[in-house]
Amino acid sequence: MLKITDLVKRYGTGDPVLKDLDLTIEGESVVSIIGSSGAGKSTLLRCINRLVEPTSGSIVLNGTELTTLRGKTLRAARRKIGMVFQGFNLVDRLTVMENVQSGRLGYISTWAAITRRYPKADIRRAFELMERVGIAHYADTRADQLSGGERQRVGVVRALMQEPDILLADEPTASLDPKTSEQIMGLLRDLAGELKLPVLINIHNVTEAKEYTDRIVGMRYGRIIFDDTPDKLDEAAMEEIYAGSPHADRSDDMATAS
């Protein structure tokens, strides 16, 4: 279970990007976060695995408070949080297998990492997962030889190699064409079911969010203003999440704040 309470993130001295945000994710549901650019979706995701340092608030994953961890304990917690990126973030010059095994770097010894002598169990798991997403035959291929959809599959397998307790996906389909994008979303949904894994997806495409996820969270200016099942996301809710000029919205905030 992931429980976020009163999360605030402020860059420098500006307006906070996240404002007293609360969010709880239970069970193995697939949750999508929608909202216009700058709503704080990406910051929220990065606060969870501490790629971005939260300013205040609490994030608890399965009983562990994440916001106070340092060094070794932080790395141990990160092992349990898988992440899939918009730009795939693969190491282009390494083979697909090395990229996939880099998901295990938190577990294996430094010597095994340098010499590429991965544990047998890890190699078996890698082949199983690659087989599952259809990239097993690329194991020896360099990552930059693959197409966008294939690269994102490598990204997904890398995250799953961590045996995570939760999977975060930051705009996983924004760099892909519509058809591939549907395939990746389908894959994420199916894998969540198969592996009993909660998944949190930032997404621009509302149609995909409705089709592939169990719950939609709508964000605007660092706050959650919608949180319900996809069928409840009507025109009015969409209007509230996406429409209106930023300026009008800000002055509203000011009015309620003062």
Place this chain on the structure above:
Amino acid sequence: MTSIKEQFGRDDWTRFTLKQKLTRWVILAMSALAIIWALTSIEVIWPWVWSAPEQIGDLFGRMYPPDPSNLATILRVLWDTVNIATFATAFAVLLSLPVAYIAAQNTTPNRATLWLGRLILVTSRSVNTIIWALLFVAIFGPGIVAGIIAIMFRSIGFIGKLLGEAIEEIDTRPVEALQATGASRFKVIVYAIIPQVMPTFWAVTILRWDINLRESTVLGLVGAGGIGIILQGAIDTFNWPEVATILLAIIALVVLGEIISAFLRRRIL
């Protein structure tokens, strides 16, 4: 029919505006002055200058025909020269890795190490190999140890600077991704940074080896080993035909070095 002047208001044309012209003339005049100053104040004995072409011609005349009788020794020393360049490059590469790491803004642990790294690079780069060689000959005595260390000291700055720049230009997204998996700093370096700088690493190593081959041919002139020592010896004993052979051997070595480095570049990169 109206004239062009009436149509456009001007009938003259110059390439540059007055200000541009003025700047040009000032720069030209300054250059001329610098040359005149240098020519009039430099301490040369002009009769020697006028006889220079004759002297140089005479020198080359005495070099012909090249004398290959000492070729075996020359080739053996040439091999020493190659070894100096290769060993020095290998050591310099190993030592420049940590320097590049602390001299790159995105990997250096803190500001103090950043400046330490930069200080090492600037010192190494600004002192010429020959000057390093003078120092190390004074320390370790004449011989190839001084030569290897001199070339190594100069190469660390060169390799470290280019590698450091390569580290600063890497794609940071894979680094972020591997941090997110809970990998330690060292593993992130091994998996996300090293693969990205590998092409630069090889290119710079090959380039520097090629340069070092040239530099190692002159180390002997200050006593630091290699072909320069027998070149100096032949010059000091006015054995010009042997000097010619040594010079030809050096050309052959440099050309061969260029061919090998071009081959390696094609195969590795």
Place this chain on the structure above:
Amino acid sequence: MSAPRDTWAKPPFIANRALRWAVYLGVIGYFGWVGLTMPIDWNRVVEGFGRAGRIFGGAFPPSFERSGLLIDGFLESLKIAVLATAGGVLLSIPIAFMAARNVAPLPVFYLGRAIVIVARSFHPVIVAILFVKAVGFGPFAGVLTLIVYSIGFVAKMLAERIEEIDFGQVEAVRAAGAPYLATLFYAIFPQIMPRQIGLTIYQLDSNLRASAVVGIVGAGGIGATLANAFGRYDYDFALAITIVIVAVILVSEAVSGIIRKRIQ
């Protein structure tokens, strides 16, 4: 689904097994064998560490007492660099035209290329020592050396630029009935001038650096002062000279960088 594999090895860099082991063994063999058979007097090397302490002890603090000598040496280096740059760049222009495949007839082209290759192959210190023997000790040998050094670089770069020029412009000027020299001035020079100015400034900087070195073998300038200081074990003065050389090189590098950025 077949049983998944549980072994994997990174594809080797060299696919051919025999060749791969040959390369590995060759590299290990080279470094091992050469490393062990190098003519190194280890006692002398160990002794060197004590000596290093004495040298550095003698070098600190650097002595600027004979700054007159230092300044004279530097001015001489500067003069050498200025004259060598002027001479080298002037000579480079005809040689560059000779060494450009698209403007020179084949025999002339080979001659031009040969000059460039020979000028580039020899380290300036070797050239310097020959000129010192031919024309005697002093700055004149330095100027001649750096002229050769400049030709090796400037003529090569300029020849490459000439090979890239746009011949449409040359034909246009010729079609307008321009004679040979006018063609040169209107169609070719404007295309190579910017590169030539940039190269000249770069070469001045580069000659200033090199002039510190050629002096060590007797070709005048600050290098001679430095070599003398070393010869007389005046390590504090040698350190002072080295510090000033480094400072001047850094300044000249910065200035030449700024100027080249401005004119491009």
